[in-house]
Amino acid sequence: MPEITRFAPSPTGHLHLGHVASALRGWRMAVESGGRFVLRIEDIDTVRCRPRFITDLYADLEWLGLSWPRPVRCQSRHMDGYRRVLDGLGARGLLYPCFCTRRDVMEAARAPHHAPDGTMVYPGTCRHMDPGRRAALLASGAPHALRLDMARALALPGTDALTWDELGQGPQPCRPGLFGDVVLARKDVPASYHLCVTHDDALQGITLVTRGADLRPATALHRLLQHIMGWPAPRYSHHGLLCDGTGRRLAKRDGAVSIRAMRAAGMTPVQVCRAAMAADHISAVPSATGSL
Numbered sequence: 001m002p003e004i005t006r007f008a009p010s011p012t013g014h015l016h017l018g019h020v021a022s023a024l025r026g027w028r029m030a031v032e033s034g035g036r037f038v039l040r041i042e043d044i045d046t047v048r049c050r051p052r053f054i055t056d057l058y059a060d061l062e063w064l065g066l067s068w069p070r071p072v073r074c075q076s077r078h079m080d081g082y083r084r085v086l087d088g089l090g091a092r093g094l095l096y097p098c099f100c101t102r103r104d105v106m107e108a109a110r111a112p113h114h115a116p117d118g119t120m121v122y123p124g125t126c127r128h129m130d131p132g133r134r135a136a137l138l139a140s141g142a143p144h145a146l147r148l149d150m151a152r153a154l155a156l157p158g159t160d161a162l163t164w165d166e167l168g169q170g171p172q173p174c175r176p177g178l179f180g181d182v183v184l185a186r187k188d189v190p191a192s193y194h195l196c197v198t199h200d201d202a203l204q205g206i207t208l209v210t211r212g213a214d215l216r217p218a219t220a221l222h223r224l225l226q227h228i229m230g231w232p233a234p235r236y237s238h239h240g241l242l243c244d245g246t247g248r249r250l251a252k253r254d255g256a257v258s259i260r261a262m263r264a265a266g267m268t269p270v271q272v273c274r275a276a277m278a279a280d281h282i283s284a285v286p287s288a289t290g291s292l
Contacts, residue, residue: 002035011053014258082191116217121180167237172221202231
């Protein structure tokens with residue numbers, strides 16, 4: 001069946017070869033199935049994201065020969081939609097405000113447990129807060145995050161049988177409870193990655209999510225949110241991460257060589273795509289860059 005895939009970078013820096021490999025994977029799966037390749041900008045972190053990086057990544061992807069439907073969805077322009085989802089979850093008693101600072105969480109968790117993605121599991125301090133004190137803090141305007149009440153979420157019908165469909169591997173078991181009461185809206189950002197990505201995948205009709213293996217553990221949590229909200233569940237294809245010569249994964253924060261630097265050094269789109277393909281075992285590139 002025609003697949004709708006997406007490439008969803010965060011504009012916190014310039015694209016590197018790992019981004020190219022990820023984008024080519026999604027593009028290839030869409031083209032080979034007669035489907036559609038979607039670009040989405042995940043820019044809810046307005047502190048780290050920069051408009052100039054959005055402009056530059058458009059230029060880099062077009063230079064590589066990729067194309068996508070317009071207009072592009074930028075998450076920062078759709079906070080009202082995420083807010084409505086949060087309001088709905090709150091009305092169902094599935095959220096609670098958390099006033100803890102990072103230090104508070106660390107001090108409360110003397111023997112911290114970690115979720116499958118490596119984050120620390122919240123000890124539930126504010127879940128047990130006296131209702132009167134909670135109301136007073138909210139009335140005073142105290143900064144707070146919104147956390148999912150995992151116990152209540154897992155008590156909903158059908159959550160005990162959740163799986164996700166991994167391409168080539170079939171159904172995978174889900175254990176979202178291992179994440180504890182995750183944050184769905186931060187103090188400084190009115191929505192979280194987990195909420196926005198599942199909301200947008202459903203809204204844009206994504207049928208196949210191609211993304212790095214580092215996000216595979218979070219799929220259990222995303223399936224829970226999809227189930228709670230009645231959103232369709234796409235299939236998933238988690239791929240390996242590209243690494244540098246020392247074995248460290250390519251990352252913007254670590255100064256991975258950008259596509260713009262490769263362009264400035266005289267590399268052609270075909271050469272850049274071939275480099276990404278060789279590293280990620282991809283068998284096709286956009287026709288605009290020429291044939292192999």
